[in-house]
Amino acid sequence: MSWIRELYYYRYFIRTSIVNEFRARFVRSRLGAAWMILNPLAQVVIFAFILSEVLSAKLPGIENKYAYAIYLMAGTVGWSLFAEIFNRCLTVFIDNGNTMKKLAFPKSTLPVIVVGSALVNNLLLLVSVIVIFAMLGHTVSSAILWLPFVMIVTIAFAVGLGLFLGVLNVFIRDIGQIMPIILQIWYWFTPVVYMEAILPKGYGKYIALNPMYPIISAYHNIFVFQKTPNMTGIGVIGCISAGLLLLAVFVYRRASAEMVDVL
Amino acid sequence: MSGALDVNGVAKAYRQYKGEIQRVASWFVPNVYPAKETWVLEDISFSLSPGEAVGIIGQNGAGKSTLLKIITGTTKPTNGSVQVKGKIAAILELGMGFNPDLTGRQNVYHSAGLMGYTSEQIDTVINNIEEFAEIGKYFEDPVRTFSSGMQMRVAFAVATAFRPDILIIDEALSVGDSYFQHKSFDRIREFREQGTSLLFVSHDKGAILALCDRAILLDKGHLLRDGDPEEITDYYNALIAEKANSTIEQVVMGNGGIQTRSGTAEAKVIEVALYNAKGQVAEYVGVGERVELRIKVKVYQSIETLVLGYGIKDRLGQVMHGTNTWHTKQVINKPNVGSEYEFVIAFQANLGVGSYSIQTALVDRDTHLTANYEWLDLALVFNVINIDKVHFAGCMWIESRITIEEYGK
Incomplete structure (x- = not known):
């Protein structure tokens, strides 16, 4: 458990790293931190504008005329949390290679910094989405109390998978090239933009194999349908994530001796 | 440990x-x-x-x-x-x-x-x-x-x-x-x-x-x-000139110093001596005394050019002064195999009180990196003592005069 002590000693470094990351990202842009929210929202607007006519009729159980936009935003918040953490974990060692070569510091701080800054991003997005919901006449119910559990599982899944592939990516850089493509395909295999109901019959059992499906469904249940998400599904993903995290730690331990040499 | x-x-x-x-x-x-x-x-x-x-x-x-x-x-x-x-x-x-x-x-x-x-x-x-x-x-x-x-x-x-x-x-x-x-x-x-x-x-x-x-x-x-840093840096210096059939040897001398000799041995220093103003071999010289450093070199194999370099190093191994016959335009071209040369270097010992050593280098041009016939560190050790000068600090003697004028009244 020495890594917990290390993280405690380096808590200040973790905090400044997260703050510096935002500073560095926005230091030369006019709108600064607003870009964090504007980017995903722009995507929502584009999809809503293009697809709402096609899809709006097929959203049962919700009366609001902006139902599709609400559905889209709820899924986007969940997916962007996963995608940001996953993408950053995938390159976390390569991005920090220079520092790792020059200074000895606990590497366990790196995923914590990634999660910290992604979480700040995501919470800002979440708050702005809730405000937009209110403007569209859609309120948030007590189902939101389930959200922290869903987010924890989402983060664990993204970190576990991301770090495992992130370690491999140091040695096999093709992984970093191919993952954005796979992620794109994965996104379209997850009901974020479309409704599950529009899928042709028989695809239901395949979509159940998608680990992001229970997560995005939970976001939909919490925000769109205002009901308790399927926590069994979330629990299963939680177990898978724990396994992935252990795998990532194991692979990191085996690789760490050679990692700095190839960075 | x-x-x-x-x-x-x-x-x-x-x-x-x-x-x-x-x-x-x-x-x-x-x-x-x-x-x-x-x-x-x-x-x-x-x-x-x-x-x-x-x-x-x-x-x-x-x-x-x-x-x-x-x-x-x-x-x-x-x-x-x-x-x-x-x-x-x-x-x-x-x-x-x-x-x-x-x-x-x-x-x-x-x-x-x-x-x-x-x-x-x-x-x-x-x-x-x-x-x-x-x-x-x-x-x-x-x-x-x-x-x-x-x-x-x-x-x-x-x-x-x-x-x-x-x-x-x-x-x-x-x-x-x-x-x-x-x-x-x-x-x-x-x-x-x-x-x-x-x-x-x-x-x-x-x-x-x-x-x-x-x-x-x-x-x-x-x-x-x-x-010891001086021994190691001398050895390193010899090492960077190491070429085929070159050797490095270090000999412990009577005073505890370690003499490093390296090179390809086409020519060698066979004798180094310091002579004082009276023309006697000296181990101690006075500050500012006119002295002569005489270095005898023998050529063993045929070479194109022969350059002698020398340096005076202080106790810490830092070079106080050094030059070579390339810079003084006294390069010996095609020296005869078997012949001996004596280089006489006359200078004033304008050094601070302390112990100094002489290093010599036999090379083909201005550095020892193209050809290094022989490099000899601690070829000779001598001491500088203050006999007839005012007391002074530092590693060199500068002839100076202090004048004082009083103003006022």
Whole structure:
């Protein structure tokens, strides 16, 4: 458990790293931190504008005329949390290679910094989405109390998978090239933009194999349908994530001796 | 062994696999072996006592940087272990991974955080860091606008903001301007007095002689020598000229000094002597005395050109004066095999009181890197004593006159 002590000693470094990351990202842009929210929202607007006519009729159980936009935003918040953490974990060692070569510091701080800054991003997005919901006449119910559990599982899944592939990516850089493509395909295999109901019959059992499906469904249940998400599904993903995290730690331990040499 | 730092049998191999898939497989399956191992360090052992300063020298690729990285902990050794007592601060290469878009101040907080300090701790020294770096208003500007010297200043100021138990410096100091170098050396000396050990990598022989109690010579991944800085730097100097059929020998002389003789032996110094103003062989000469250094050279094989170089070194091995017959345009062309030459170098011993040594070099042109017939360190040792001059300090004698006039009344 020495890594917990290390993280405690380096808590200040973790905090400044997260703050510096935002500073560095926005230091030369006019709108600064607003870009964090504007980017995903722009995507929502584009999809809503293009697809709402096609899809709006097929959203049962919700009366609001902006139902599709609400559905889209709820899924986007969940997916962007996963995608940001996953993408950053995938390159976390390569991005920090220079520092790792020059200074000895606990590497366990790196995923914590990634999660910290992604979480700040995501919470800002979440708050702005809730405000937009209110403007569209859609309120948030007590189902939101389930959200922290869903987010924890989402983060664990993204970190576990991301770090495992992130370690491999140091040695096999093709992984970093191919993952954005796979992620794109994965996104379209997850009901974020479309409704599950529009899928042709028989695809239901395949979509159940998608680990992001229970997560995005939970976001939909919490925000769109205002009901308790399927926590069994979330629990299963939680177990898978724990396994992935252990795998990532194991692979990191085996690789760490050679990692700095190839960075 | 229980010093501030113990390095025990450290070895480092870079492993190459047939493919990266094999490398990944080797983490999971025990019987997958690398296709090729390149050993960049083998069986390195030494220790560092508190307050001791050790210089590490060696040619490029000798493994100096890798060794420092292992000691700082950024790289892991393949075999062996490193034990450290206390806190290490290292200045490896330039910049310490500064973020170019953040200001100097923000980077200081970031880097000190990376070294494990809290915000409160950094708050107490931030003003000292700013003062020490002396980069003025640039401290509040993004690091991308800094020159490399300015980055070096900030990096050194951060690394030494808190006194570490072991300070590791890799060449970095040579980047700074000489004013900042002096300032850095002062701080290093101050730390050493308080018990900080120093590990110092440099090509600058002078800096090693001035700062270090001991030196370690690395060559092709092996620890070749560990000992007195002057002996080691002389040996290193001989080593960089080492060519085919060249030899290096070191002989312990009567006074405890170690004479290093190296080269390809086409020509050799057979006699070196210092004569005083009366024409007698002298071991002691007076300050400012007219003396003659007579060097006899014999040619053993046919060579195109013969150049004699000589240097007078002080007790720390720093060259006080040196030149050669290339610069004085007295090159001997096609010397006859078997003949002997006597070079008589007349000069005034305008040196401070102390012990000095003579080094000689027989080469083909102005450096000993193209051909090194013979290089001889500590060819002769002599002492300078003050017989008829006023008392003075320093390493050289300057004829001076002080006049005093009184004003007033």
